[in-house]
Amino acid sequence: MDVVTTLRGACPNLEVCVEPSTLASHGQDWTRFRTAAPAGVAFPASTGQVCELVSAAARNGIPLVPSGGRTGLSGGAVAARGEIVVSFDRMQEVMGFDPIDRTVTVEAGVVTATVQELARQNGLYYPVSFASEGSSQIGGNIATNAGGIRVLKYGLTRDRVVGLKVVTGSGQLLELNRGLIKNASGYDLRHLFIGSEGTLGLVVEATLKLVEPPLASRVLLLGIGSMDALMKVFDSLRSALELSAFEFFTDRALHHVCQANQLPNPFETRCPLYVVAEFDCPDGRVEETAMKCFEHCSSRGWVLDGVISQSDRDIERLWRYREGISESISHFPPYKNDLSVRVSVVPEFLRRMDSLVNEICPEFEIVWYGHIGDGNLHMNILKPASMTMSEFETRSHDISDKSYALTRDVGGSISAEHGIGLLKQPWLGMSRSVAEIEFMQKIKESFDPAGIFNPGKLLPLIETR
Ligand code: S2G
Ligand code: ZN
Numbered sequence: 001m002d003v004v005t006t007l008r009g010a011c012p013n014l015e016v017c018v019e020p021s022t023l024a025s026h027g028q029d030w031t032r033f034r035t036a037a038p039a040g041v042a043f044p045a046s047t048g049q050v051c052e053l054v055s056a057a058a059r060n061g062i063p064l065v066p067s068g069g070r071t072g073l074s075g076g077a078v079a080a081r082g083e084i085v086v087s088f089d090r091m092q093e094v095m096g097f098d099p100i101d102r103t104v105t106v107e108a109g110v111v112t113a114t115v116q117e118l119a120r121q122n123g124l125y126y127p128v129s130f131a132s133e134g135s136s137q138i139g140g141n142i143a144t145n146a147g148g149i150r151v152l153k154y155g156l157t158r159d160r161v162v163g164l165k166v167v168t169g170s171g172q173l174l175e176l177n178r179g180l181i182k183n184a185s186g187y188d189l190r191h192l193f194i195g196s197e198g199t200l201g202l203v204v205e206a207t208l209k210l211v212e213p214p215l216a217s218r219v220l221l222l223g224i225g226s227m228d229a230l231m232k233v234f235d236s237l238r239s240a241l242e243l244s245a246f247e248f249f250t251d252r253a254l255h256h257v258c259q260a261n262q263l264p265n266p267f268e269t270r271c272p273l274y275v276v277a278e279f280d281c282p283d284g285r286v287e288e289t290a291m292k293c294f295e296h297c298s299s300r301g302w303v304l305d306g307v308i309s310q311s312d313r314d315i316e317r318l319w320r321y322r323e324g325i326s327e328s329i330s331h332f333p334p335y336k337n338d339l340s341v342r343v344s345v346v347p348e349f350l351r352r353m354d355s356l357v358n359e360i361c362p363e364f365e366i367v368w369y370g371h372i373g374d375g376n377l378h379m380n381i382l383k384p385a386s387m388t389m390s391e392f393e394t395r396s397h398d399i400s401d402k403s404y405a406l407t408r409d410v411g412g413s414i415s416a417e418h419g420i421g422l423l424k425q426p427w428l429g430m431s432r433s434v435a436e437i438e439f440m441q442k443i444k445e446s447f448d449p450a451g452i453f454n455p456g457k458l459l460p461l462i463e464t465r
Contacts, residue, residue: 055171068140074421108139163207
């Protein structure tokens with residue numbers, strides 16, 4: 001009997017869709033290197049239905065691919081082998097807000113921007129922020145431990161989760177940490193599920209810790225001459241100001257974001273590198289410090305040009321140069337490398353990586369941008385129009401063999417925030433030891449004994465049991 005019929009028989013109240021348009025849309029994420037081919041898309045409407053669905057899938061060996069906002073960039077939500085996609089589009093309840101604990105509890109399908117708005121309405125702030133926040137879902141953010149542009153000050157999604165409800169591979173519901181700040185009662189299992197990319201269990205509900213909103217922020221957009229200069233600017237600004245973000249991008253990134261959004265060049269002179277730095281600026285004294293810092297960096301030639309935001313609209317205008325990059329190159333499409341190294345290694349790493357890729361594939365356009373403040377660099381290789389997708393993927397894999405080896409050699413990670421998913425799985429060993437991978441597989445076996453959760457993602461595929 002086919003998996004959809006089996007599932008419908010076992011869970012009569014569960015909506016399971018086989019509409020071709022839904023199979024196509026819900027069987028993939030933002031990556032374009034695989035064709036969506038799920039057997040069906042399940043839309044559970046409650047935690048109870050998720051438990052029932054997982055228990056039936058475990059009994060029948062039905063592989064499940066969890067799917068949130070489908071904004072993933074490593075193929076973690078791609079169903080290309082007849083799996084059942086588990087969509088959380090029907091689990092978008094806000095379960096509650098607690099003004100004393102300063103927490104909000106939401107179902108997995110709640111969109112990130114909704115949590116940000118909920119926090120704002122209650123005079124608080126949910127600081128995890130990135131370009132796809134208008135469509136990404138909290139369950140997916142937790143599964144990939146999403147970072148974004150303000151990790152420098154507020155940390156990652158992991159630092160926001162104080163309570164988590166997950167369904168394990170037998171259909172059992174676990175309630176983890178229950179919103180406690182302190183809880184020294186054994187292993188903190190929630191941190192196993194955060195960043196597990198749907199391979200250990202399905203996130204169904206989360207309690208998220210909100211923070212005080214920044215009093216007022218200002219943004220500097222700076223033109224920079226070299227990577228060494230950029231690091232000196234980072235050190236100066238970080239020493240003088242309360243930075244919430246320190247992002248960089250290259251002149252090529254600027255070219256694409258200006259072209260795609262009809263933005264004017266921010267300065268008369270084109271610069272090799274640009275920085276968007278955001279800092280808390282509650283009063284004129286801090287603004288004066290920022291201007292002094294700007295003058296200091298300019299007098300040393302580290303900053304070639306610069307502008308400081310004068311209003312909230314200006315903040316949005318300056319952020320658009322950074323936040324619009326990803327979208328502006330998505331049509332090529334790009335082969336994404338989401339690399340992280342220690343901040344101290346960034347200049348040497350970028351130099352070595354840039355010369356490596358220019359040596360291997362001088363004909364490819366490389367667009368760099370990312371979160372310098374946390375050592376996370378995004379190296380996007382743009383597909384030449386004349387090249388087929390399969391040829392491009394093969395060539396990009398050749399580059400990955402070498403670029404990930406270089407990342408390993410400097411002690412970096414081949415995935416900083418997008419996750420390993422499907423696309424980077426073959427190179428997992430470049431960032432994790434054999435022993436670590438074996439322990440991860442043992443942990444997966446204990447939470448997912450039937451091996452139904454996202455097979456082939458993050459960990460190597462173990463042929464069906
Ligand atoms: C960013 C968003 C996705 C991408 O802009 O920081 O993480 O394009 C990215 O890599
Ligand atoms: Zn990023």
